[in-house]
Amino acid sequence: MTNQRLARQLQFILEIDKLKGVLRRSLLLDSRRRENSAEHSWHLAMMALVLAEHANEPVDPLHSLKLVLVHDIVEIDAGDTYAYDPDGHAGKDEREQRAARRIFGLLPADQAQELSELWEEYEGQQTPESRFALALDRLMPLLHNFHTGGVTWRENRVTREQVAERMQPVAISSDALGEAASAVIEQAMTSGLLPSAWPEP
Amino acid sequence: MTNQRLARQLQFILEIDKLKGVLRRSLLLDSRRRENSAEHSWHLAMMALVLAEHANEPVDPLHSLKLVLVHDIVEIDAGDTYAYDPDGHAGKDEREQRAARRIFGLLPADQAQELSELWEEYEGQQTPESRFALALDRLMPLLHNFHTGGVTWRENRVTREQVAERMQPVAISSDALGEAASAVIEQAMTSGLLPSAWPEP
Numbered sequence: 121m122t123n124q125r126l127a128r129q130l131q132f133i134l135e136i137d138k139l140k141g142v143l144r145r146s147l148l149l150d151s152r153r154r155e156n157s158a159e160h161s162w163h164l165a166m167m168a169l170v171l172a173e174h175a176n177e178p179v180d181p182l183h184s185l186k187l188v189l190v191h192d193i194v195e196i197d198a199g200d201t202y203a204y205d206p207d208g209h210a211g212k213d214e215r216e217q218r219a220a221r222r223i224f225g226l227l228p229a230d231q232a233q234e235l236s237e238l239w240e241e242y243e244g245q246q247t248p249e250s251r252f253a254l255a256l257d258r259l260m261p262l263l264h265n266f267h268t269g270g271v272t273w274r275e276n277r278v279t280r281e282q283v284a285e286r287m288q289p290v291a292i293s294s295d296a297l298g299e300a301a302s303a304v305i306e307q308a309m310t311s312g313l314l315p316s317a318w319p320e321p
Numbered sequence: 322m323t324n325q326r327l328a329r330q331l332q333f334i335l336e337i338d339k340l341k342g343v344l345r346r347s348l349l350l351d352s353r354r355r356e357n358s359a360e361h362s363w364h365l366a367m368m369a370l371v372l373a374e375h376a377n378e379p380v381d382p383l384h385s386l387k388l389v390l391v392h393d394i395v396e397i398d399a400g401d402t403y404a405y406d407p408d409g410h411a412g413k414d415e416r417e418q419r420a421a422r423r424i425f426g427l428l429p430a431d432q433a434q435e436l437s438e439l440w441e442e443y444e445g446q447q448t449p450e451s452r453f454a455l456a457l458d459r460l461m462p463l464l465h466n467f468h469t470g471g472v473t474w475r476e477n478r479v480t481r482e483q484v485a486e487r488m489q490p491v492a493i494s495s496d497a498l499g500e501a502a503s504a505v506i507e508q509a510m511t512s513g514l515l516p517s518a519w520p521e522p
Contacts (some may be wrong), residue, residue: 163361
């Protein structure tokens, strides 16, 4: 290919196909298999499109979309870290930094910088859009877990308090989404899916 | 939930989880399984983000992203129609129209209309963004097929001429992407992956 810039862009596009092979803990709503991070990113982008009006601070829709589309790409090298696994978080930052350098570094320098900055902005949580993106990323697994009978909560002995703490960024970004999350947690508790403590195995 | 508008939006968000179960013909680049339409939509969104500069006509980035994120949602009811299957195209329009009414109709009326219009715009191919989105949707399977050894071409006895015709929208939207597509087709032909005619079985 004579167009070197395009060649680098296409190499990046081919590389990120691998995000489709990174599995999360969440089950699909039909419970047939676990979700991967690429389809999860699409789902968050659709949430960003449909739910933007509920953000407490005005969010730029293009910027929100960019953040959710890019936020998980480092998992290609660094893997998905389960929310309730403290061990998995050791060394996570360094793994992800290295991943960002390698993967975004496939792009032409200006775009490598743009995508790295988007990912860092998401991680830094200092802008309305990054707070909104994180809120969506926290809310979605709550809905998935609740609507698949709480299997991953049970498997990992996750408690109501842990989930409530995990949902704090939702309420920070959006009163309406925060209330929706609380309502789901209450319902999960009432249905016995999410107790305050699991019986000894 | 007291917020009826949000309740409808969340119902839509849960419903479109089903797009993750709609399988396309393309294999993932690691050839381990077929691609689904949700992760494909994410991949196109990343292409829209990275390749926008190559569109012949200027494209609005937010609008392009919306089109690619929404363009396959009707497949939840209507299924994915394989590009080289003439039978599958019979009744496709009506199936998809019905699907759009049901699925987008889950949303509050203003958003149902917005998403229906995005989908119709994509289908209509009358705007720079819809032409760019279609170009990406055609280019990606070419790259997938080429980089997975042309398995789906062989399985479906697809010829070089059929693929070249299928790639016409790529060149219409972008000279640079059209040239890249032609180069891949030439390489596929040279490597014996994509002949002008397949031997009788």
